[in-house]
Amino acid sequence: MTLPVWFIESGVYGSEIEPLAAEVRRQGMECRFVTYREIVKGPPPLPPGSCAITYGTYPTVRHAMLRLGWTPGGWCSPENLDCAAYYPHFADFLLNQRHEIITGADAIREKERLFRTFGRTGHMFARPTSVHKLFVGRLIAEADFEAALAPTRYDPETKIVIAEPRELGSEWRLVTVRNKVVAASQYAEGGVKSVAPGCPNEVVAFANTMLRTTKWRPDDAFMIDVCESIDGLQLVELNSFSCSWIYACDLVSIVRAASQCAINGRLYS
Secondary structure (H helix, E strand, O other): OOOOOEEEEEEOOHHHHHHHHHHHHOOOOOOOOOOOOOOOOHOOOOOOEEEEEEEOHHHHHHHHHHOOOEEEOOOOOOOOOOOHHHHOOHHHHHHOOEEEEEEEHHHHHHHHHHHHHHOOOOOEEOOOOOOOOOOOOEEEEHHHHHHHHHHHHHOOOOEEEEEEOOOHHHHHEEEEEOOEEEEEEEEEEEEEEEEEEOHHHHHHHHHHHHHHHHHOOOEEEEEEEEEOOOEEEEEEEEEEEOOOOOOOHHHHHHHHHHHHHHHHHHHOO
């Protein structure tokens, strides 16, 4: 059995990433820190066909997945992690059940209609549909709308999600590998960063219900962000495994599950 080599992109996470690297090594695997240039410009640190997991920024991870011939290379499939792709699969669980997907250019032109439909106290929620976010999803004041969506002007086809503002309680990130929640961490409380390990049992139960409801998955490994709202627990969004922060999730479980997933993928690919 060939164990995966983990590649962590340098200069992205600072010293906070050191415990992950240490846990990879503690479990008997090699972990290397690499730069974007090393991955993209080469020479490749491993030959094609190698079992490897890349963790870092979107451009680095996607290059490793698409160009280096590694298995799996990483887990970040933008076509599946686009809101337009996964919203229909998890429609009953969405926080943004009442939403509209529209191009950024059209949203600016139709600003008045959108604020009449989704606006509350002069604000509206907006985010790119893509996992490769041109701007951070947030509440946007009507007066700031054009400026906030300015990054979408470079690509008129860039789509965004428009939704009404929602008041949130706690928010959690759940790491999911091969249909199983393997680790969790709180990351926010009332819209403010608040990190704590684990999550209540009912949050895991909610995620498991989601996973039982549909067989569709964006990747073999991915992140589920869950929040509590006035309507109970709801799905905030899905994120990639390889490009998303893990907060205070249990590293032992993450490394073990992700590494086994990579090994299995290589055996059966």
